[in-house]
Amino acid sequence: MSQRILSSFICLLLLTSIAPAAAATGPSDSVIWGVSYDWGDFEGDILEMTGVDTDAANEDLEAAAEYAGFDLASDQVLSGSSNFFIESWDGDETVEIQDIHGNTHQVSQRITELTVRHGLLADAGFTVSWVDDDEAIDIWYSASQEMVLVIDATYVEYVDSDLLVYGADLEMSGLVSNTADLSMNLQVIAAGEVEAPEVDLGYSISMEVPSLSSEWRVDQPLDYLQQLNEEPNWDDENGSWDDENGSSASGIIDGTFTTLTGYSLSAEISGIPTEEIGVNLDTFNVELSDSIPGEGTFSDDFYDIGGEMTDWGWNCPPVGGTEDLTIDDTTVEVQCGLAAPVSPGMAVMMAQSLAPAFDNGVQELSSVLQGQIESWFEEISGSDDGNDTFVCDNGEEIPAYWENDGYEDCSDGSDENDGGGTFTCDNGEEIPADWENDGEEDCSDGSDENDGSMEQSGEFEKLESMMEALMESDLEKTMEAFSEKLDELVEDNVPSEPIIDLEESCALLFWTTDDSRVVGFAILNSEELLLGSSVFGVKTHDVELNVQYHDGDNARTAKMDIVGATELRDIAPQSKHDNSELYDILGFEYLPDLDLTDTDNDGVIDYFDQDDDNDGIPDWDDPELNKPNDSLPAPSVLAVISMLGAAAILMPRRDA
């Protein structure tokens, strides 16, 4: 019998593991639309929209440098994708809910899912090498940035048959993070001296909301969905729509959340003349990091702003009023205007729920920052609160920072007598104490100015002589020539008139009036459709951007493709980030831990090869290369069914 329980438990466990994937999909008749963009197309789209060719700009830089007499190589790479989808449908069941007064209402469910996946990888770098007769400057610079934003939100709104809203529940999770690194190596040779500082700086900040649940119940039913249903009357007297009722508290929202806020800061510095400032180190590396878990509850008035989020009168010529959209080869009659892309209740709930979670996550960090900033201010002002006073010998009071400022502010002059001691020079001479380190040598042997500061140090003299040598070299002429040539070359790459005049653009949303649901949006430019739903009779713009607008089945497929990607490397695959040219420019130091494996022996290492196994399928789409590395494979539906079958066969035998 225990075998049976064990088998049942394992089967249940496997079924549970596929539950989230199943819940992430709406029914086949749901309303769904969204946008996706591959950032690898960004440079091409910039060229399409503005006529500026970034590759040509890089070439101009290099050509101008060559003309001026030095070497410059630079490149930048951007990849990743941004995706968002909004899917909504009606629930099958009628449920009972209570408003905040305890009154029970029979309502149906309107479910909305918001899915956001954004991942971005950006790298940039350059090298500069300038050599004169005896002087030389070499610069090596590299910067990279990674961003990720993941949001999954499911909103269940409770409405009656008249589309009056009685409350809603929200379940969501999210992650936002940003990581950046910057490295710079500089080598300056001048006046027979060498300075070669190296600096590496990095930071990373992330905020994760692993779970957030909130519940909103109304004081009295809200009609913001009805405002999408019936056109309000225009009030000529007030110059506004009759239904614009502004924001007001309506009910209570409460909920719970967990957060995980993390950050790290790092700095590695070497080659800086630290001995002169009292630190005897050649390389200094500091790293701070923290991961702050948080949890909390909140309860607040719900602010209804539904009336402010709908505008029936908004048109984008030639689109306006009532239009016909084509979705999945079906014509849908829609109303045009401005409205929240999701239910106004969802927008408000997300904002009101995320605000306390965010506050909780950054509370400790902001306390540190605030405290540190205050202490810096105190250091700058030289007092604890800026209101400190100095009491003169005769009882007068003056601000503390007037003490020893070189002016007698007390009538008896006692505020300037504190530093009235003497300083004994190395040769025995005595001078007033406040003459020490005042920038002038008052002792005949100059010992009053020998406090080890940079100005008096050998290091300062070295830097000064290097600077003088550079000023006397051809550096200035070289930079002038570079600048002039660059101006001349860049002119060829900038069109006299923009290809797309952004001032001629406008956007609007479409909703169906029978069920008050937003079904899509459109951006128009010069009366042509640039992006969005296919509107009957509206011409598509000549400029074709690579931004993908999806609706209907296309959107359903696109969402299924991306919804499982929750890590940066899934949303923005490294294999799609072609930084081989940057590596050629920056060399080994750019990717010091580069894996040199070349699976298909084609001479291009896997890291730069976009088809590692040479099977004709790009790595980011190749299922063979994207197998999970976990020791336990993720169970497919088929695997679970097989497991259930195996368990069914196994159990009777054991019992026999």
Added chain:
Amino acid sequence: MNSRKLVVIALSGLFLLTAWSSTWFEISAVGVYSEGLEREPTITTEYIIDSNQESFEITIENSTPLLLYWVNRENVSPEIDSENNSSGSTGDNSEESTSDNQACSVSCLDMTRGFLKLTMIAMFAVICLSLMRPIRSIKIATVVTWLIGISIILIAIPLAIATDFGISSGNESGGESSTGGFDTNTQETVEVNQFAHFQQDSGFGISLDGIKFTYDSMGFDLGLLDEEDRENIIENAPVEGESGYESLIGFDGELTIGPGSLITWWLLIAPLLILNLIEPREPFEEE
């Protein structure tokens, strides 16, 4: 010269060169704020010295509570200091830890580097010489040079570092800062004289990594209390749940000081010397 001698010379040269370019000395420390701060902030430091540079690395994990602690606490006024001394804290002269650094004209470590460089050259020279002229005095010279080298590695380098740091003898017991000086380079070290009912426990042992010091301390940080509450805490240590108990700060540290891989390579020269010493007497011109 026979092939065995050539091998000895080649190996000696190789070991000396590797020793020169390897890590000379390492100080690593891990300190955990075990009481008073959330999530036990951990400071890990590593100070590495080699033939041409000194590098320092500090990592602070769970850093936010520690940063908050440093930001929120205030320095206690001298009057409280003197009263606090009577309540069990040790020492009031924080300047002692930054004692003068005049023992060497510039940097003691640089001076020691020079000595070791000379010793290494001398080592190679006497090894070659002893192979060519294996007379007693030269053999003794090789042993003496090797002993000088190991003395520099084990004694002179640590002493030079200590002198450059301005660490007086016995400071490892943590007489100055609440963290026993384990995080001195953070500039945020809180001095012991700012604590009431300060207790510390230190010890040391020898392991394969070098000398290991441990340091545990606990006390009520007066800088976290309002000025009017400090007297009460100095007179009576609060127990858990009482007002002022939240100022209890505990710190556990472990510091390991040891030679880097330099010592390994220097020790590897010893078998070569022994081989050379026990070599049967043979004619100088063998070939």
